[in-house]
Amino acid sequence: MTFRPRRSARALAGLLAVAAVLLAGCGGAPPTVTFDVAGTALTAAPTQFCDNRMENCTDDPNARVTADVAPGTPIRITVPEEVSSGPWQVAYAYTRPGSPEPIQQRSEIATPGSRTELTLTLPSATDRLVTAQVQLFGPAPAIDPASLRMEFPVRATWVLVGRQQP
Template sequence: MLRRLVPLALAAPLLAACGAGAPPDVTFAAGAQSAVAGPTQYCEDDFVTCTNDATAPVTLPVPPGTALLVTVPPAVSETPWQIVFTYRDGAGEQVDERTTVFAPQAQESYALELPADARLLTAQVQQYGPPPEIDEATGEVVFPIRSSWVLTVAG
């Protein structure tokens, strides 16, 4: 799996080169640079056969004021997915947020834009798995995550 910075123009052909049956990759891009991430957690369609890869997170410089473009392949966009992200605001406070959950087949990319004085720290694409369940102990709705891809911002 490719886990280094590549020019944005080269990312699409690299994604197309992935063999069938291989876990899908997600592309994170900022400015003219991009990073292609393999999943840190990946579960097959049965939601039982899962693998974890601690070496899968990628790094990419994302200067303040620069949008992060996240592009997912059809294997992800055909399911519900979202981006969970952390940034430091202008006052230095850490803020944890998430995008809306994108409906199946609704979109294959998203431009994450933060306030001008904010600095992105991490971004994680989360692909939802089986339907939500009720946690009997807490009574809360639990949304199982099937797979995730992680970006840590360099610098």
């Protein structure tokens, strides 16, 4: 049997390269999302961020961004490739004049790789945004055995809170 150090060195180099890629995916700062409100870009870190298996999670409720949002103002949301490579959507709430409770809605789900931007436009020019939350889905949906409802695990969220002006 002949020992071939070149082949072993190449195999070791290949293993080290794979390990470096895996470690790079585990470390570093989580991705940010940009909310553009009337020309002002606000960069939000995630308020919740979990790995793909939903095992390692961090929470930072102070990561949300806040802005004065005039009634009817569209919000342009831009997500990086780390978010757009998975399924994501925007959950949002708004108020109507004379309505005491916020109305909650969701955008359509952006399929992996389909888009990096979404413009959130409320139904009426008098509607006022309360909150917009980018949600990156995690593992496949499953049925909750207790409620028999379909659950869609969210592994990361980025939040914009609209300040209510008098």
